[in-house]
Amino acid sequence: MTDFVHPALIFILGALPIPFLSGTIRKAYLVVVPSLAILAVLTMQPGSYGSMEFIGQNLQIAKVDKLSIVFATVFTMMALIGTVYALHLREAGQHVAAFVYVGSALGVVFAGDYLTLYLFWEGMAFASAYLVFAQGGGQAIRAAFRYLMVHITGGLALLGGILLHGTATGSLLFGPIEGGMGAGTYLILAGFLLNAAVPPLNAWLTDAYPEATVTGAVFMSAFTTKTAVYVLARAFPGVELLVWLGTVMALYGVLYAVLENDCRRLLAYHIVSQVGYMVAGVGIGTELAVNGSTSHAFAHILYKALLFMGAGAVIYVTGRRKLTELGGLYKSMPITVALYMIGAFAISAFPFFSGFVSKSMVVAAAGQDHRALVMLALTMASSGTFLHTGLKLPYYMFYGTDRGLAAREPPGNMLVAMGMAAALCIAIGVFPGPLYALLPYPVAFEPYTGAHITESLGILMFTALGFVIFLRALDPENTISIDTDWFYRKGARYFMWLAERPLARYEKAVSGVSDTAVLPFLHGSARAGLRLDLGGVDGIVNGIARSILDGGGVLRRLQTGVVTHYALAMIAGLTAAIVVFAVVWR
Amino acid sequence: MIKHVVDFFGDEEYARQRHRLFYLVLILIVAADFAVPREHVEYLWERLPGWSAVYGFGSCVLLIFVSKFLGHQGGLMRREDYYD
Numbered sequence: 001m002t003d004f005v006h007p008a009l010i011f012i013l014g015a016l017p018i019p020f021l022s023g024t025i026r027k028a029y030l031v032v033v034p035s036l037a038i039l040a041v042l043t044m045q046p047g048s049y050g051s052m053e054f055i056g057q058n059l060q061i062a063k064v065d066k067l068s069i070v071f072a073t074v075f076t077m078m079a080l081i082g083t084v085y086a087l088h089l090r091e092a093g094q095h096v097a098a099f100v101y102v103g104s105a106l107g108v109v110f111a112g113d114y115l116t117l118y119l120f121w122e123g124m125a126f127a128s129a130y131l132v133f134a135q136g137g138g139q140a141i142r143a144a145f146r147y148l149m150v151h152i153t154g155g156l157a158l159l160g161g162i163l164l165h166g167t168a169t170g171s172l173l174f175g176p177i178e179g180g181m182g183a184g185t186y187l188i189l190a191g192f193l194l195n196a197a198v199p200p201l202n203a204w205l206t207d208a209y210p211e212a213t214v215t216g217a218v219f220m221s222a223f224t225t226k227t228a229v230y231v232l233a234r235a236f237p238g239v240e241l242l243v244w245l246g247t248v249m250a251l252y253g254v255l256y257a258v259l260e261n262d263c264r265r266l267l268a269y270h271i272v273s274q275v276g277y278m279v280a281g282v283g284i285g286t287e288l289a290v291n292g293s294t295s296h297a298f299a300h301i302l303y304k305a306l307l308f309m310g311a312g313a314v315i316y317v318t319g320r321r322k323l324t325e326l327g328g329l330y331k332s333m334p335i336t337v338a339l340y341m342i343g344a345f346a347i348s349a350f351p352f353f354s355g356f357v358s359k360s361m362v363v364a365a366a367g368q369d370h371r372a373l374v375m376l377a378l379t380m381a382s383s384g385t386f387l388h389t390g391l392k393l394p395y396y397m398f399y400g401t402d403r404g405l406a407a408r409e410p411p412g413n414m415l416v417a418m419g420m421a422a423a424l425c426i427a428i429g430v431f432p433g434p435l436y437a438l439l440p441y442p443v444a445f446e447p448y449t450g451a452h453i454t455e456s457l458g459i460l461m462f463t464a465l466g467f468v469i470f471l472r473a474l475d476p477e478n479t480i481s482i483d484t485d486w487f488y489r490k491g492a493r494y495f496m497w498l499a500e501r502p503l504a505r506y507e508k509a510v511s512g513v514s515d516t517a518v519l520p521f522l523h524g525s526a527r528a529g530l531r532l533d534l535g536g537v538d539g540i541v542n543g544i545a546r547s548i549l550d551g552g553g554v555l556r557r558l559q560t561g562v563v564t565h566y567a568l569a570m571i572a573g574l575t576a577a578i579v580v581f582a583v584v585w586r
Numbered sequence: 587m588i589k590h591v592v593d594f595f596g597d598e599e600y601a602r603q604r605h606r607l608f609y610l611v612l613i614l615i616v617a618a619d620f621a622v623p624r625e626h627v628e629y630l631w632e633r634l635p636g637w638s639a640v641y642g643f644g645s646c647v648l649l650i651f652v653s654k655f656l657g658h659q660g661g662l663m664r665r666e667d668y669y670d
Contacts, residue, residue, distance in 0.1 A: 254649060258650060259656075330592050334588055334592040338591070383645035387650075451623070454615060454638070458641075459642035462638075465608075466646030466650070470646075473651070478666060479665065480663070481662050482661070482662050482664055
């Protein structure tokens with residue numbers, strides 16, 4: 001038995017046969033691949049694997065330690081859940097893309113050097129973009145194209161950073177950034193922050209995720225941002241900037257979620273908010289904080305997928321996605337409601353649900369690090385989280401005004417996948433021990449103290465009171481919200497207008513000037529130059545040549561070939577020399 | 587069982603019971619917050635029983651009205667065909 005089988009390889013090679021299988025065999029195969037990957041992660045031993053030399057650089061395909069194992073564990077578990085949720089799909093393309101996507105995410109998690117990381121990083125971008133393209137229709141295809149463009153730009157920043165960093169330090173090995181922050185490190189950080197959806201680089205997420213296929217969005221909610229959290233935790237722990245970006249992010253997502261009408265876009269804004277806790281934790285950088293970020297990423301992947309699966313089930317059954325068009329589904333979809341609510345309680349950090357044991361770690365780490373403001377802001381964001389995912393969304397989606405929609409429970413495989421995620425959300429909340437044992441640092445944190453429980457319940461239930469009182473103010477409105485994607489959606493149009501109108505006119509004016517004024521001047525000066533050349537320069541050159549020729553003729557006449565003439569000349573010369581010597585030197 | 591619980595939160599006939607239960611829970615939480623022992627409190631507010639209730643309610647109201655203000659007065663909310 002080998003110590004290490006790369007789980008990325010299992011997924012990427014495992015994706016190849018999918019198009020050639022069909023029916024029950026394909027379904028069984030789809031479940032077996034992630035199961036094998038879970039097994040590979042559970043049995044792997046820490047160490048370095050796949051070292052090699054490439055263009056004079058030491059590369060390391062896989063570096064296994066506690067941090068990478070936590071992320072790989074939840075990634076493979078999530079892959080299994082997501083695959084079960086998507087089992088009913090007939091077309092192979094989405095399964096293949098999802099497997100390549102998961103495999104690439106795992107490749108990043110184990111990458112020991114920047115080149116390997118970059119290759120898998122790009123693999124993730126392309127494979128996940130397919131999950132949006134696969135939805136079809138103009139809206140989704142445009143969103144997918146924007147998604148891809150933004151990620152290619154981010155990837156370029158990352159690659160530029162890697163090259164600068166590699167030249168500066170002489171090594172491409174991926175690890176904590178040491179020494180000062182140079183241009184290269186900032187570019188790498190920018191590439192990472194883009195994938196973590198840190199504002200103002202967040203709009204790609206909330207733009208594209210709601211446009212993805214029902215099953216694709218479940219995968220997307222789990223991998224891209226959490227891979228970014230992993231690389232930040234690996235390379236930039238304790239960077240002060242991240243604390244503030246993370247805190248702003250946690251509130252940013254919550255504020256936008258109030259305005260949102262699209263159910264999955266609302267959930268996407270809560271990814272931004274939740275990843276804010278993780279980014280802030282990485283920025284605080286203490287052992288408790290990094291443990292908090294890691295465990296929160298673990299818990300988040302499961303409950304966020306559960307929420308996306310719940311909203312996806314509603315879209316699958318009703319074909320509608322706007323809260324203004326949904327409502328009254330609880331009668332026909334009670335199991336979906338119950339499973340969704342487990343995810344909602346988990347993200348809101350209710351006691352005995354997974355968010356409670358992970359989010360509180362980050363908040364406690366902020367408290368221990370004497371960051372009162374961060375602590376208060378993160379607590380406020382948890383209030384907003386419950387307000388939207390736990391109250392507003394389920395109220396307007398499942399309860400609220402009955403729109404008389406014909407609905408039923410989604411297919412069995414969807415419910416099973418939601419059940420798996422829900423079971424994990426509760427299991428982690430009730431027994432946090434196994435999760436804490438996986439974390440990179442030893443855990444001395446007890447989430448279940450009396451004061452912590454009453455404090456959390458106080459925050460959450462009085463948020464509910466606010467919701468009940470101000471329910472009408474929260475009624476969804478048929479609008480979209482402007483986010484930073486404005487700059488490339490509207491801004492690009494203004495740029496094109498600028499290029500087509502003023503710039504094109506300027507170009508025309510410039511060429512007009514050159515036709516009417518510059519060209520005749522150039523022609524004239526060229527003719528004058530020619531005259532000068534022919535009359536002046538050529539004349540001088542010819543004159544010199546002619547005088548040299550004449551001088552040559554004179555000299556030739558001197559060379560008579562008669563020895564006496566030469567001797568006479570020598571004697572004359574000698575006499576002259578003596579005369580000069582006698583007269584001048586005397 | 588699940589269906590009963592889900593119905594309890596939606597059906598009109600349980601509205602009175604729902605409200606009573608909700609207010610009972612709120613009272614119990616505040617009461618419990620006064621009762622729990624507090625070791626190693628670091629910040630002023632952690633000493634105040636019932637603080638979390640006030641902060642939770644305040645946060646909720648603040649978030650709703652700040653974002654609706656930004657959405658309506660700040661021009662963040664636009665018609666759905668804004669980008670078309």
